[in-house]
Amino acid sequence: MxxxxxxxxxxxxxxxxxxxxxxxxxxxxxxxxxxxxxxxxxxxxxxxxxxxxxxxxSPVILPAPSDIAATFAASTAILWEDFVQTVLKGALTGYVIGCTAAFVIAVLIDRSSFLTRGLLPIGNFVAALPIVGIAPILVSWFGFDWQSKAAVVVVMVFFPMLVNTVQGLRETDAMQRDLMRTYAAGYLQTLVKLRLPAAMPFVFNGLKIASTLALIGAIVAEYFGSPTRGMGFRISTGVGSLSIDLVWAEIAVAAIVGTLLYGGVSWIEKVVTFWHPSQRR
Amino acid sequence: METDSVRPSGAGTSQRSPVIEARKLDLTFQTNDGAVQALRDVNLTINKGDFVSFIGPSGCGKTTFLRVVAALEHPTGGQITVNGMSPDEARRKRAYGYVFQAAGLYPWRTIAKNIKLPLEIMGYSRAQQDEQVARVLKLVDLEGFGAKYPWQLSGGMQQRASIARALAFDAEILLMDEPFGALDEIVRDHLNEQLLALWDRTGKTIGFVTHSIPEAVYLSTKIVVMSPRPGRITDVIESTLPRERPLDIRDTPEFLAIAHRVREGLRAGHAYDD
Amino acid sequence: MKTAFPVLVVLAAIVALWYAAVAPMNIRTALDQAERAGAAVEPAGARERLEVSVWRLMIDNPDHVSEGYALDRPRLPTPVQVGEELWKTTGEMVLKGRAMSKRSLIYHASITLQSTLWGFLLGTTLGILGAVAIVHSRVMDMSVMPWAIISQTIPIVALAPMIIVLSAQLGIEGRGVPKAIISAYLCYFPVLVGMVKGLRAPTASQLDLLRTYNASQRETFFKLRLPASLPYLFTSLKIGIASALVGTIVGELPTGAISGLGARILIGDQFGTPLAIWAALLAAAILAGVLVTLLDILQRVTLKRMGMPT
CATH class of the missing domain: 1.10.287 (Helix Hairpins)
Incomplete structure (x- = not known):
């Protein structure tokens, strides 16, 4: 007391x-x-x-932080195995594939204003949908191992990233484009020297949104079937067997990973878009 | 419309070969409210080494004319040649440097890298790039600021950097669209003085859009007065001021006489209906 | 209308791609089924076919490709199949007068909608109150704002089963409450951020003007900050309601819920009826579209009345 x-x-x-x-x-x-x-x-x-x-x-309802810390320290082997399975294999693979694909496609469709006008509203709509729901479908397509988790992550991060990149590429103002015209600059030169740098704040916004979605996707997909490892697997079985402190340890890992991932992307953003008003001090 | 006046003396380089020639130029924009005649029957010859100012109220087509010269707009009638070519060919040959109202420097590039931008695009070698940057930074008095980022500089310095950027590839023609419009009077005076010196040293042909009568009179060898609806030229004044112009020339009767004529021209063309 | 045509063309292209993908996706299942029905299939035996690429299978068994478009349990159903399934579980049920039966998606959608709305209400309230506190109190701004950001980097799904166990242990009846909590957790953040931005939108000169009138903090809030924040609020409400729906479905997915759209997805997975999953997904998309559109209309009407550009 x-x-x-x-x-x-x-x-x-x-x-x-x-x-x-x-x-x-x-x-x-x-x-x-x-x-x-x-x-x-x-x-x-x-x-x-x-x-x-x-x-x-009762520790079944809510364990004390000290208990969670003790469990954390005692089960580092399990936590590491789950971390590798869910974060390194599932989430990061999907994150890299999904974001790269979205970025490349955004640059490609940006050449056609027709495609841009058609895809942007659809992309915006899809980005707001509960895409996690496709997890069971993708698990049935790609199997129980991390490949299906990565696939879920790819689909989840794709649209927010696409929409942000396309919007970013449209960010340049008329004067900056006119300037490039007076230099008789070609499409590629304008893209590399003007539009991509100008799009970077938007690209990083997309990358940050995607970083939180990636973990959600990888964990949810494990609820629909996984080998006997992974953070989502451990959480759902842990809740069932009332090993609540282990569940909280996994949650702690998820929280730390999520924060680090987001923080890491923010840090790179700071380095790359140091020139943007929001980053200057 | 061209009036005969005394040519400024002392300009040793002033061969009278035309650089920009417009004949019966028309440009009509299609807008949601119908057609707008931005330019009507514009005839103008700009010779090599001229400093030509375009002055008039907004909507008179002065910026539009400059953009036509730069091939950023396309006329709907009449002819225009730049260096004897069509404006678009001239643009491809990089015949002119353009300075916009806002400096428009890329915030992610240092001042030196900003000046290098056109040089990179035009395929200059590294060594040439560095050489040109050093040259033009000196020309606009920004030595030692090459490594700074644009947002670390004052508005006047940014505009000077953007002029340096336009000078970097040494085009014969410099087109300036109200480059000092957003700056305060004192900075503006200073930059005007510097611009005149620069023009004197380089012998470039300059087209300069402005709102300010003193600025136009102080800078120009030729002042083109325009008026709106439809955009057209109402007067072309050949300046009688000497090429050497200290700032206090603005208090001489000669200067005031030219300013008066510009003001009359503006008044005549302006209906004051807005 | 400038965007309507491109959008329709892109949609048509997506549907065409979808149709094209059905053939390779379903060829194996189609061949297995045909073989069981006694048809000659090249090569024979499901195991042998796994060694062969789907393209080879399609070339060798051209007659069976079309069967892939009419499977009961397709890996990838056609858009028409999904539409039919959706109609069967919604419109047809209504016609039969069983709109609220357990097999009707309308029933499940209404369960999801309920939790979503409760979560939205809770999340929006928290978000707005939090924003007001943050704008008016420096200590809130400095201590709470960083944690609000961190809270969003934590994958809520990791917490979802915990929240449900916790509320069960605490004796909270019904599955609606934990779902609404998860939904509020995802929903409050965009509202908080948008509202903080909105409440700080008035310029220094607008604030100074009210200072010259010696207006109280309360008056400044109601006469300046609140109206100025409305465009921001509506924009974030639209994001918020979509997030709330995502949250509800996430809350239904991993927790063994038996009603709700997420539960339909779960059950469809367990019983191997992919059509049910697809129909539930489509229903969720429609629900999201309707909710966002409603808020959009509300935004237009409100802002128009207040004379603000929309």
Missing amino acids: TLLIFSVVIWCAVWAMNRQIANSPDRDDRAARIFVPVVLGGATLFLWEGLVTGLGV
Whole structure:
């Protein structure tokens, strides 16, 4: 019980401190921008710990973070195997294939304004659909192993990536195109020197959306059949056998991978589109 | 329409060979509200080494005329030649550099890389590229800024960089569409002075669109006054000012007389119905 | 109408490609079936045929290619088959007066729609309240916004089974609640981001004007920030409702639900009836289209009334 009270007090103290920082002149500091959310996250984890142990919540309902951490440390072999199966084989393969295909096709159809006008509304619509639903179909087409997971990811990331790239390629203004005309620049020169660089912020937007979709696709597809490994497999069997702490460990892996993937793409974006107003400081 | 005046003296390079010749030029745009005559019966000769300003209210076709010269628009009637060729052939031969109202530098390229852009497209070698960049950066007084990105520069410096970009491939003709329109008066004066010096040094033929009477009079050897609906030329004034022009020439009676004539021309062509 | 024609042409091309793909996709199943029915097939035996490419099979058995277009359990059904299945489970049921029977997709769609709408309501409320808090409080902006972004990089599907177990353990009745929670989780983020952008849309001079009137924060909010945010809000509501639907279906897929469009997909998978899966997918697409279109109309009407460009 003391732990509970202690954790509540800590949480409130952290919030009060964040408030101080947020209203101080140093708030735009890089360090402050990182410190404030991180410390709040830590306090919230501690509050979770306090609530679960203090109130005696059954670990079947919600295990304490310390239990999850212990399970995590004890089952690294399993977690690594699942990570390789789901993330490296399923999600990343599909992500790379799907995004590359969408990018290439976007560049190709961009030459025809007719195709662009026809495909853009359809692409926009399909990108909003619950495409995960095709997972069982693709599992039946490509088998239980990671190939079917990669296929689901390919289909899921394709349309958002396509739509963003096509839109990005249309981003140049009339003056910039006129300038290239006064140089008598050819199609390829205009594409490489003007339109692709100008499209990069959009391309990266697509890549970021696709990065979260890739993990979702790979995990859902495993619910419809997989070899006896993979994060989705472990989660669905773990829930059934009530090994909830292992499930939470997998969720933690998924959260870390998702954040790292997104963060990685954002970092590359920062390097490539350093010139864009949204990236300048 | 051409009026005979005294040619500016001292221009040793001024052979009177025509560079741009327009005869009975017409251009009609089809818009949603019907046809708009952007240019009607435009006759104009621009000679080598001329500094020609186009002045008039918006919609008078001054920008359109410049774009026709650059083959960015195509006339619906009449003839126009640039260096004795059709504008499109001239464009393919890279006969002119074009400066737009906005600097339009690519934000992902440094100033030097921006200036190299046309050179890359035109297939200059690396060494030539570097040489040209150094040359034109000096010409527009931007030495030492080559490694900066456009957004790190002031508006005036950006516009200078865009002029450098247009000069980089050493075309004989420079077409400028209100290049200083978005800048404040003081920066503008400074750039006008620099532009005149540059023109004097290089002997290029310049077509210059502007809204400002003092700017037109200060810069030009020939001022083309235009008026809208339909876009047409109402007066062509040959400047009597000397080629050497300090900024305070703008207070001389000669300057004011020319400015007055431009203003009269604008007033005559303008119905003030908008 | 400028886009209608290209869209139709592209759609026609997609349907044509689909039809063309049916033949190679289904040739094996068609040949297996023909062989069982006693027809001579080249080469004989399903196992032997696995060694041969589908193109070879199509060339060697030209008479059986067309059978691939009329299979009961095709790997890839034709668009017409999917349409027929959809009609059978919707329109025909209505005509028979059994629109709400367990075999009707209308029933399942309504279950999905319910959860979607609850999730949408919950997510939108959270998103808007969060945005208001973030715009008005720096500490919220600094502490909560990064976590909101991180929350979206976590694959919700990993959490979905947990949420369902949790709500079962906590004694929450019915499967609607966990589905709505998942749906709200996917839906709140676009609304939050769009709304923060919208509430910050007023320019400094517009805000300064209200300062010269000595307007209170409340008045600034209702007279300036809120109206200025509406175009952004509607745009993100459209993304939000589509995400809410995705969330509901994701919530139905891995959890052994028995009603809802996601459940139909699941059941179609378990019983090996691909037509049911395809029909449910098509129904989900139509549902998404209808929901987004409705919000679009609402947006046009509202913004027009407020004199804003749409």
